Amino acid sequence: MRKLAALLTIFCYSTFFIANAQQGTYQKKESGVSITYKNTPYSIDQQLDITFISDSIVHVKSSPVERTVSPSDELILTDTIFGNSPVISVKEEHDQLLLHTVGLEVAVSLLNGQLVFLNHEGDTLLQEAPRDAGTFKLDAAGGDLFYRVKQDFQVDPQEGLYGLGQHQNGIMNYQKRQVNLLQYNTEVAVPMLVSTKNYGILWNNYAITKAGDTRPLLPLSALKLYAKTGEEGWLTATYLNKEHPDEVFTSRPESDIAYYYLSDLQKFPENIDLSKSLILYEGAISSPLSGLHRLHFKYAGYVKVWIDDKLVQNRWRESWNAGTFEVDLSFEANSKHTIKIEWKPEGTQSYLGVQCQRPLASAEQQLFSFDSEAGAGVDYYFFSGQNIDQVIGGYRKLTGKAPIMPLWSFGFWQSRERYKTQQEILAIAKEFRERNIPIDNLVLDWSYWKEKDWGSQDYDSTRFPDASGMIDQLHQNNYHFMISVWPKFNEESSTFDAFMNKGWLYRRNLADGRKDWIGEGYRSTFYDPFHEGARKGFWDLLNRKLYAKGVDAFWMDASEPDIHSNINIEERKAVFQPSIGSSTRYYNAFPLQNAKGIYEGQRETDPNKRVFILTRSAFAGQQRFAAATWSGDIASTWEDMKDQIAAGINFSMSGLPYWTMDAGGFLVEKKYHEPNDVDLEEWRELNARWYQFGTFLPIFRAHGQYPYREPFNIAPSVHPAYKSMIASIQLRYRLLPYIYSLAGKIYHEDYTMMxxxxxxxxxxxxxxxxxxxxxxxxxxxxxxxxxxxxxxxxxxxxxxxxxxxxxxxxxxxxxxxxxxxxxxxxxxxxxxxxxxxxxxxxxxxxxxxxxxxxxxxxxxxxxxxxxxxxxxxxxxxxxxxxxxxxxxxxxxxxxxxxxxxxxxxxxxxxxxxxxxxxxxxxxxxxxxxxxxxxxxxxxxxxxxxxxxxxx
CATH class of the missing domain: 2.60.40.1180 (Golgi alpha-mannosidase II)
Structure with a gap:
């Protein structure tokens, strides 16, 4: 409450009265104040700028007085923020400045720079924790000097906190949780938080960022471990023959399970072939603390987790695309709990890692923090409103409106990995129409080019002899046609030299000699969308080879950028080399700039045809580029399907309204490739349920690896799964007047559909x-x-x-x-x-x-x-x-x-x-x-x- 804030201020003032010279010195601006704290007893040295963008939007920036780093380029915002300045009043009251508009009050301490945000009724919405010596830490990467930046906020433990992009742990409310804002296949980093107290924070930073409970995750050995036989200090790791579990390859003590990346695979026992192994971790764990502990898992292959003989997780992911989950543990201090982890890796490269979090101390339970690897200082926007829709409206005022997607995009889409020939696509299109299954969009996934020609955007003429004619035929039958486009160039592609000679390609992955997984393997890299010329050149290539030949929409795959899967974070940063600065500073912004080039290019080329972009990753502001995002290469499992619900909701509540997923899941367990009767029925039921879910999303699309994903390839027409899938598609079209009206509200009223x-x-x-x-x-x-x-x-x-x-x-x-x-x-x-x-x-x-x-x-x-x-x-x-x-x-x-x-x-x-x-x-x-x-x-x-x- 405002009264509480005033009482605290009076207490500070009467107890710690100091001369004005020991407070920050401030200067009024047209729309805010600038305050300098230098050699003041209760503040770090900082330059604090508070600027009202509107009656309900405030920009806060803080940086060291002695500025030693260059500012970051502004990528998130649009020039819509530069309008009429709101009317504000500035009043000094004791050791505070009170800044008022008709809808918001900001109280800032002249002692330490701490801000409190209050609504027009005087209720506290959010309060900063004072900045301290940990706020700015000078660091550098690649010759780029910057600060590691951290800001703590004091939140109400009872409020709900949402947004922050798309994450796969099935978590809805981020109170007392850690969220890693890091672009990755299936993970989307959007630094926008909203609250049930009707405020939002846009953390204006592009670096890898921890949000919420930002304490470092601890290795498993931070807990007290006990072997299967009772010895203290480790778990018992037993490596068994997957096909003959009675055969033990080897057994050893392991205190940490930390096989996260390719570089970690050398830590396995010598002569162990993961593809043939089943690994058991057995023993017990305890903690010296009482309270909620949390285990964080990264996994590929089959993983089961038992705590006190109760199965708490049963998961599967394909080896090259690890997933994550969390296990909550309520412990009494020093109580021992049995643990068993069963892991069946797939392939010779597979991953499993376990980290833990101790309970939050009582004071920490009221903190929500942003901790970024790089930046020029603390930089965030605060939004208030009467509801969350108004908060998101404020976000879009700064970062751009979401255009209305074309009407066809709200119909049903069919895709698979992948249609390999022109004949195959036309046959599928014909069968949908003959069966009277409603559909608007057919999608051509990757590898329509010749094997060595990734990046050319040329069709392989042996498989697609008349691509333009194919697209014309689809258009005549009321289809739209989307095509997969990667920001990737093989060294042997026909376009490589032109882009390389102009300095538009990242070079490190080539120098390291890494090869992709296609055919014999080819050295490759990605183009640089941070370079204006490269963006234009990339669009010109797409326009000449694809758009001019009738392509309706672009599917921007691997836009994290996923230059090479499963290398560690530092290696990823090394191969990602944006022209405007270090990868450490700009790591999360690649998908934003990638979408920008396509959107601006198409609108200039064809000004009155609506752009539609589907992208695997996203960042704040990307909604203005007509970009929808799908949840990446998720698995065809019941667990992954459920995780999509919270993932999609939080993505939408981050201010980006168009989200979708692969109905049916992308990655498929081998048991469904040649299924027995039981597995076949489960596959059909799983797809039927996924279609039912997909009907009610902003974008409804089916996609995935083999088995084929068309309803008639999943089940025969007499089967209840087939009937259900067709009914779901039909219901989607019956709902179009409602859904398209919501699309109108998204643009005209900054609404959120999901x-x-x-x-x-x-x-x-x-x-x-x-x-x-x-x-x-x-x-x-x-x-x-x-x-x-x-x-x-x-x-x-x-x-x-x-x-x-x-x-x-x-x-x-x-x-x-x-x-x-x-x-x-x-x-x-x-x-x-x-x-x-x-x-x-x-x-x-x-x-x-x-x-x-x-x-x-x-x-x-x-x-x-x-x-x-x-x-x-x-x-x-x-x-x-x-x-x-x-x-x-x-x-x-x-x-x-x-x-x-x-x-x-x-x-x-x-x-x-x-x-x-x-x-x-x-x-x-x-x-x-x-x-x-x-x-x-x-x-x-x-x-x-x-x-x-x-x-």
């Missing part, structure tokens, strides 16, 4: 940690099924509102957990009372014209509003106001639906249309499974206002 429950129910603390439910827009509560064989699942219905089953119309009070039916063919989805849900007909593609009316489902129990959005779906006319909205209001008391006058300049919208209106309440249970035309109010709409009584 929503954590805390965004709409921030006063219901029960939702803060729920990691397997989410909202699609304001109306739909989505509850994926992520366990084999389950036909019901636990669903929490947020409080203070009632909910309706989407399929049956049955009503349920909020504030309770129910066991919801989840039959094979669908997942539980509930509609919030007060919703107005537009449902369209089943289409074969997004450009299909139909005379079937739109059905509006109106759900009683609260007032409601929904704006139906329309534009041409293709151009950037909406940026100039060429779009329409029709707004529907439901008045619960009067049971009346009002339809507004059509507003807008989109002249090609139908001048007359029919709406079927279906009213749903406790007594009238109408679900969307069957068209409810017989129960509908049929309304002819000509663009003029209407009112309809519903009861």
């Amino acid at each position: 929503r954590g429950l805390a965004m709409d129910f921030s006063t219901d603390k029960k939702v803060y940690n729920i990691n397997d439910q989410f909202l699609l827009g304001p109306s739909l509560l989505v509850n994926p099924v992520t366990k084999k064989g389950f036909t019901e699942r636990s669903v929490y219905l947020p409080n203070d509102i009632s909910w309706y089953d989407l399929y049956t119309g049955a009503q349920y009070p909020g504030g309770q957990t129910i066991q919801a039916a989840a039959p094979y063919e669908r997942i539980p989805v509930f509609v919030k009372a007060g919703s107005i849900l537009p449902i369209g007909p089943i289409l074969q593609h997004t450009e299909e014209k139909t005379s079937i009316p739109l059905t509006l489902y109106v759900y009683d129990g609260a007032d409601g509003i929904f704006a139906l959005y329309e534009d041409d779906g293709k151009s950037y006319g909406y940026e100039k106001g060429i779009f329409n909205t029709i707004t529907f209001h439901y008045n619960q008391q009067d049971k009346e639906l009002s339809i507004s006058k059509r507003k807008g300049q989109y002249a090609d919208a139908p001048s007359r249309r029919t709406f079927n209106i279906v009213f749903v309440d406790a007594n009238q249970r109408h679900g969307i499974e069957a068209m409810q035309t017989k129960n509908a109010h049929r309304v002819n709409y000509t663009g003029k206002p209407l009112k309809i009584k519903l009861q």
Whole structure:
């Protein structure tokens, strides 16, 4: 509370009264203050600048007074921040400066530079911990001098904290957690945090950063270890023959399990072939401390973990693409707990590492920190709002609006790793149409070039003899065509010399002689998107070879950049050599600059055709480049499917609204390659459930390694999995009026489509940690099924509102957990009372014209509003106001639906249309499974206002 802050200030002032000369000296600016602390007793020497960008956005910068490092290039922000300065007042009160706008107050201590952010009601939103000797530590890399930078914030332990990109540990709320902001396949670093107290922090830094609990992770040996036979100091590691587990290769004590990278493989026992081994780590662990401990695992292959004989994790990842998970352990001091880890590596290169965290001390439990490897100083933006949507709106004001994606991108996409020939693609396209399976986009994955020609962007003419004709044929059949493009160049490719001679390629990976995994292996490297000429040159190459021949959209793979998988962090930084500075300073920004070049290039080349980019990694600000992000090369397992829920929600709550995943998972266990009957049925069920989940994402796409991923290749048409997948795709097209209207809100209102429950129910603390439910827009509560064989699942219905089953119309009070039916063919989805849900007909593609009316489902129990959005779906006319909205209001008391006058300049919208209106309440249970035309109010709409009584 503001009163508490004032009391603390008065206490400090009366107890530690000091002369003004011992305080910081400040200077007022047009939109803030600049304060210098030099040789003051309670502050480090620092230059502190506080600048109001708007009434609710504050920029905070602090750096040593004696500045010895160069500033970082500004990559995240747009020039939209330079507008009219807000009206602020600055008042000195005791040892504080109080800076006010109409929506926000910032109190800054003149003693030590500590900031407190308060809302207009005087409640404390967030408070810095004072900067100290650990804030700035001078460091250097590659001749680049910088500071290692750390800033602690004091947070309310009861608030929910979200965002920070996409991470794969199934964690929703980042209170008391460590998040590593490091671009990697399946991991996306976005340094934007939002809170249920309706504030946000954009940490304006591009370096690898730890967020939250930033204490160093400890080796396993930080715990007290006991061997299988009871000796203290190690676990017993037994290396067995995988095929004959009775045969022991060797056994040895191991105090640490730390096989993280290629360089660690030499630490295994001599003459051990990992591909033939099963490794057991057995014994016990204890700690001198009571409280919550945490084990952090990195793994590839099969891993099972037992604690006190209870199986707590059972995971699989392919060897080249390690995953992560965490295990929570509540210990009493010095109590011994048995542990067993079973690891079945795959291949001769596989990875397993275990680190631990001790319990947080009570004072540490109120800290949330950012600790970056490099920067010019503390640099962050603080956002406040009435809700999280407004906070994200502030973020987009600074970093750019998210354009509306083309209408076709909201339909269904089909992809696989990979279509190898032109004939194969056209055959798949034909079969979808013959089976009447709705689809809008076919995707060509990597290696369409000749083996040695990676980076040429040329099709292999022996397999794609007429690529332009192929694309024309797809377009004639109402398909769009996306193609995979890597920022990678083989040394033997036809384009290599041109890019190398202009200084546009990173050189270290070539000098190190590393080869990729294609054919005989080829030396390769990546281009430098930080170089303006290289960005333009890369787009010119894509335009000439691909876009000019009809390609509709680009899939930017390996954009971390993943120059070589599984080398350690320092080696990765060595091979990544941005032209604007050291890789240490700019490590996380590659995907941002990569997307920038494609977006700006296409908009200049073809100004009125919407750009769509799919990228495997992302960074703050990337939404302005029409970039959607998918969650990388995840595994086809139930565990990985569940982890995608929290990953996608937190990504979306980072301010980037377009997220997707490989429905079905990418990496596939060998048991599914030639499955027995049991495994085949599990594969089909897994894909059916994944499609059901994917239906409700911003982008719905199926992709993965063998087995083939088309619904008709997963199951025959009589199988319930096939029927479910087709029903999921059809439902997606019925939801298009709702989904595309949400896309309009994303641009025009800075909305977020995939929503954590805390965004709409921030006063219901029960939702803060729920990691397997989410909202699609304001109306739909989505509850994926992520366990084999389950036909019901636990669903929490947020409080203070009632909910309706989407399929049956049955009503349920909020504030309770129910066991919801989840039959094979669908997942539980509930509609919030007060919703107005537009449902369209089943289409074969997004450009299909139909005379079937739109059905509006109106759900009683609260007032409601929904704006139906329309534009041409293709151009950037909406940026100039060429779009329409029709707004529907439901008045619960009067049971009346009002339809507004059509507003807008989109002249090609139908001048007359029919709406079927279906009213749903406790007594009238109408679900969307069957068209409810017989129960509908049929309304002819000509663009003029209407009112309809519903009861």
